[in-house]
Amino acid sequence: MTLSTTRGTTVSADDAARVIVTNGGTPLKGRIRVGGAKNAALPMMAAALLTDEPCVLENLPILEDIYVMVELLRHLGAEVDLDTTKHRVRIHAKDFDQRSAPAELVQRMRASFLVSGPVLARTGEMETPAPGGCKLGSRPVDVDVRGFKRMGANVFVGDGYYSMTAPRLEGADLYMDYPSHTGTENLLMAATLARGETTITNAASEPEIVALGNALREMGAKISGLGTPYIKVKGVERLRGFHTSILPDRLEAGTFAIGGVVTGGEIILDRVNEHDMAPLTYKLREAGAEVWWNDNAMMVRAGHTLESLEIQALPFPGFPTDLQAAFAVLLTQAEGTSRINERVFNDRLRYVSELQKMGAEIHLVNSQEARFTGPSRLRGTDVQALDIRSGACLILAGLVAEGETRVHEIQHVRRGYEDIVGRFQKLGANIQYA
Ligand code: EPU
Secondary structure: OEEOOOOOOOEEHHHOOEEEEOOOOOOOEEEEEOOEOHHHHHHHHHHHHHOOOOEEEEOOOOOHHHHHHHHHHHHHOOEEEEEOOOOEEEEEOOOOOOOEOOHHHHOOOHHHHHHHHHHHHHHOEEEEEOOOOOOOOOOOOHHHHHHHHHOOOEEEEOOOEEEEEOOOOEOOEEEOOOOOHHHHHHHHHHHHOOEOEEEEEOOOOOHHHHHHHHHHHHOOOEEEOOOOOEEEEEOOOOOOOOEEEOOEOHHHHHHHHHHHHHOOOEEEEEOOOHHHHHHHHHHHHHOOOEEEEEOOEEEEEOOOOOEOOEEEEOOOOOEOHHHHHHHHHHHHOOEEEEEEEEOOOOOOOOOHHHHHHOOOOEEEEEOOEEEEEEOOOOEOOEEEOOOHHHHHHHHHHHHHOEOOEEEEOOHHHHOOOOOHHHHHHHOOOOEEEO
């Protein structure tokens, strides 16, 4: 498979098992354009299963996870035309060949569970294994499954798989014990074709969910309350196709912004939504960095010092759990004692041991809390990407460290960042595949 086809180096997956970052300490400088958000693209692709009309998504990020979703949609019977050069996908789910998702795809990515709501709502049947994905601690799907049951589905839970049937889903009052991101998306999509009204209380309010909801509205869905913990959906008989552009990836933007600050550099990120970046903007400023906005361009410049601070990773608009690993690199360079409290996942600080190998002074209080004493002198060595965001964190650490940092298992990072190497090179980093 060929990757990263449009924005920089073209590499084959086999040739690119690791990246090497050398001469860390070079300040990042320059300007790059932020791509479309993976975590909005995946549910929006699944939403195309709700209609027999074609759906087109522009500004699609070209990533491993997108290829997995393309395969899954094709397996179900949708026609999928993926144009990697134009960053566009056209999906036409006229009919279904299958109502079951194959284990080899579902185990590669948790977001594959997102096809369950649409397939169940449109066809009345769905079979799927429990999803895999990044290992961040416990990742159940009971919010989704309980919701489907409340909407009248019969759900049989076998050994690691779900079999669901519902001739027609019925609107219901749903209360989510936890504001699950993909759980909210699955139930929102299912409710669009249910008979009657559905309310979702304690819904998640991430910008990607609002973007999905807006695409569903373009399809003719009747939804109110997007971006709040109370979503209301009036079910309709059928939905139309959509043609829409995916919102900018706040996590990609955040990773580059943190990179600019931690290397003492200055960068401009084009096509970023200010509102979506607010939690990070506050914390970068608190750390002493300067952040300005000009329309949809975000300008970030390192301050004279980096101040220690506390991060609480929480659902939006709390600080994004997906950026706490990247921010940890900044905290290794901040003066004094800092703290990260990961309150979304119960095991998302495993990257700490990799940063410790590089010389970071971090005390892991428990699997959800880390204390940093900075600044630490980071030295390059061999480290392992454990998941998408920990891999990005280790690349950032390499951009700060003395000597050569070899980040192994880089395929995890390619699931979530398009051409990360080419784009860091564009900002002046000494980084390459090896
Ligand atoms: N949870 C429950 N019950 C459930 C579902 C979730 O208790 O039924 C708990 C989980 O155990 C976890 C927490 O809720 O502790 C958060 O899980 P959530 O379901 O909200 O996360 P997700 O939908 O699996 C999405 C993103 C993640 C991102 C999280 C949090 C996608 C495809 N994935 O995951 O993105 O970290 O929301 O914002 O949208 C990434 O991009 O690297 C990534 C992991």
